[in-house]
Amino acid sequence: MSQHSIPVERRVASGSFLASLSFALSVIQTLVQVPLLLKFWSPTEYGMWMAVMAATSLVTRLDIGHQSFVGNLFNRYWVQNKVHMRSVFASGVLGALIVAAVELVAGILLFSFGKTEWLSGPVPEGAGRDDFRIAFFAYLLFWVAQGSVGGIIARLYQPAGLFARAQVIGIVYYLAGFIALIVSVALGASIAGAMFAQIGAWVACNLFMFWDAKQKFPGFYPWWQGGNLALAWKNLRASLVLTVNGLVEQAGSSGLVLLVIGILAPVEVAMFTTIRTVGNTALQGVSVILYPVMPDVVRYHFQREPGKLDAVFGLVWCAAGSLVCLGFSAMAPVLAPLYGLWTRNALPFSPALFTLVVLAVCFRQWATPLQTYLHGVNHLAPQTVAIGLRTAVTLVFAFVFLKQGGIAIAGAVLLAGEILAAAVYFFAARNALHQMGGRLSMKPVIFSLIQIGAMGAGLALGVGFPETWFWSMPLAVGVVLASGIIQWTYLDDDVKRRVRSLLPGR
Numbered sequence: 001m002s003q004h005s006i007p008v009e010r011r012v013a014s015g016s017f018l019a020s021l022s023f024a025l026s027v028i029q030t031l032v033q034v035p036l037l038l039k040f041w042s043p044t045e046y047g048m049w050m051a052v053m054a055a056t057s058l059v060t061r062l063d064i065g066h067q068s069f070v071g072n073l074f075n076r077y078w079v080q081n082k083v084h085m086r087s088v089f090a091s092g093v094l095g096a097l098i099v100a101a102v103e104l105v106a107g108i109l110l111f112s113f114g115k116t117e118w119l120s121g122p123v124p125e126g127a128g129r130d131d132f133r134i135a136f137f138a139y140l141l142f143w144v145a146q147g148s149v150g151g152i153i154a155r156l157y158q159p160a161g162l163f164a165r166a167q168v169i170g171i172v173y174y175l176a177g178f179i180a181l182i183v184s185v186a187l188g189a190s191i192a193g194a195m196f197a198q199i200g201a202w203v204a205c206n207l208f209m210f211w212d213a214k215q216k217f218p219g220f221y222p223w224w225q226g227g228n229l230a231l232a233w234k235n236l237r238a239s240l241v242l243t244v245n246g247l248v249e250q251a252g253s254s255g256l257v258l259l260v261i262g263i264l265a266p267v268e269v270a271m272f273t274t275i276r277t278v279g280n281t282a283l284q285g286v287s288v289i290l291y292p293v294m295p296d297v298v299r300y301h302f303q304r305e306p307g308k309l310d311a312v313f314g315l316v317w318c319a320a321g322s323l324v325c326l327g328f329s330a331m332a333p334v335l336a337p338l339y340g341l342w343t344r345n346a347l348p349f350s351p352a353l354f355t356l357v358v359l360a361v362c363f364r365q366w367a368t369p370l371q372t373y374l375h376g377v378n379h380l381a382p383q384t385v386a387i388g389l390r391t392a393v394t395l396v397f398a399f400v401f402l403k404q405g406g407i408a409i410a411g412a413v414l415l416a417g418e419i420l421a422a423a424v425y426f427f428a429a430r431n432a433l434h435q436m437g438g439r440l441s442m443k444p445v446i447f448s449l450i451q452i453g454a455m456g457a458g459l460a461l462g463v464g465f466p467e468t469w470f471w472s473m474p475l476a477v478g479v480v481l482a483s484g485i486i487q488w489t490y491l492d493d494d495v496k497r498r499v500r501s502l503l504p505g506r
Helices: 008-040 043-059 061-080 082-112 129-154 163-186 191-216 229-263 266-280 283-302 306-330 332-342 351-376 380-405 408-435 442-464 466-490 493-500
Strands: none
Touching: 008 043, 008 163, 043 129, 043 191, 061 082, 061 129, 061 229, 061 283, 061 351, 082 129, 082 229, 129 191, 163 191, 229 266, 229 380, 229 408, 266 332, 266 351, 266 408, 283 306, 283 351, 306 332, 306 351, 306 408, 306 442, 306 466, 306 493, 332 351, 332 442, 332 466, 351 380, 351 408, 351 442, 380 408, 442 466
C-alpha cells in the first residue's frame, strides 16, 4: 500500500502524535539540560557553551531559507510532476553544496582572523578562547559535510507520506545528541570535547538517515545526478526572500528584548522573557496539527480544491484554537501562583503583561494555518509584508512608548504587530482561494475570534482581579466551549466523519 493511499486523517493522527512527543521531549531537554550542565561545568564554561550554540545556529541561517523553499517545491511536484521533481531535488542538492561552500569560506575567514565573536558576542571572561574556536569550527565542518545536503534529503519524507518516519528519525537524532552531551560532560569533557561527542552521535544518525533515504527513494539516488546549476541558482535566489524574512523576524524578536533591556529595569526584562516563554508554548499546538498535513494542503492548492483548504482552516481553528483558549481561560485563577512557583517567587507577576502576551500569541496561532498555507505554496510577497509590518510596528512603538508606559507596553506592541500580520495573512489567503473560484468561510473566522476575545476578557479579569474568578472564569470557558461547538457544526460532514473515525472504538 502506498503512503498516499492511507487516509489523510490516519497519517495526520500518527504524525501529530509523534510531533507532540518530539515537542514534549524538547521541553524536557530544555528544563533538565541547564542544571545538569551546571552540575559539571562552571557558569563561565556554561556561558561559553551557549556562545558556541549561538554562533553555530547562525551558521545554518542560509540553509534554512533554501531548504524550506525547496521542500515546498517537493510537496508540489511529488504529485504534479515526478520527472521534474527529480530535477528539482538534484538541483536542490547542488544548491546546498553551493551554500555549504559559502559557509565554509566565511567560517574559515572568521576563524583565521579571530573574528568568531562577531557571531556570538565576546567569549565570557576567563573562558578558553581556543576551546570556543575549536568547538565552533568542528561544528562548521560537520554541518558543511552533512547538514546542508542532509536537510534537502530529509525533506523527501514529508511529501512521500512518511512524516511519521521522519519524526522518529528526528527524535532519535536529538536524543542521541543530548545523551552524548550529558555523558561526555559528566566524564569531564571540555567545551570542545562535548562538541566532538555530539558530532559523533549526529554523524551516526545522519549516516542511518542517508542509508534509509537511499532505500526508501531509490529513484533519487545518486542524489546529485540530473541536477541543473541554472535551476539550483534560480531556487537559491528565490529562497533568499525566506532567509531575509527569517532574519527580519529574528531582529524583531531580539530587538524588542534589547529595547526592554536598554529602557527598563533588569527585573522587568526577566518578567518579559519568562512570560513570553509561557505564552509561546501554546504555538506548538497548531504546528503539531498542521505540519503532518502540509503535503495535502499544497496538493489541494495546485489541484485547485479551495473547498478542502477551507475545511482544513476551519478544523485547525476549531481544534487548536478551542484547546488553547479553553486552557488559558480555565487556568486563569491559578496562573499567578503557578508563575510564582516556577520562578521561585523571584519575579513579580504582571497581569496586564501576561494577558497582552497571551493575546498576541493567540492571534499568531490564529494566523498560523493561513501563513503555513501561503508558505507551503511559496507565496512570498504577503509573508514579507506581514513580517516587515510586524517587526516595524513592534520596534517603533516600543521605542516611542516603552519608557512612559512600562513593561505592559512590550505586550501591547507585540499584540498590535500580531493583529496586523494576521490581517495580512487573512486577506492574502482569502484572495488566493477566490482566485481558485472558492471562498474562505467567515463563520469559523468570526467564532474563532470570539473565542480569543472571551479568553482575553476572562484572563484579564481572572489574573487581574482574583476575586472575580468564580464568575469570570466559568463565563469565559462557557463562551469558548459554545463557540467551539458552533465551529464544529459548520465543519464539512466529511471532515467530521474523518475526525470521528479517529476516536477510540471507531
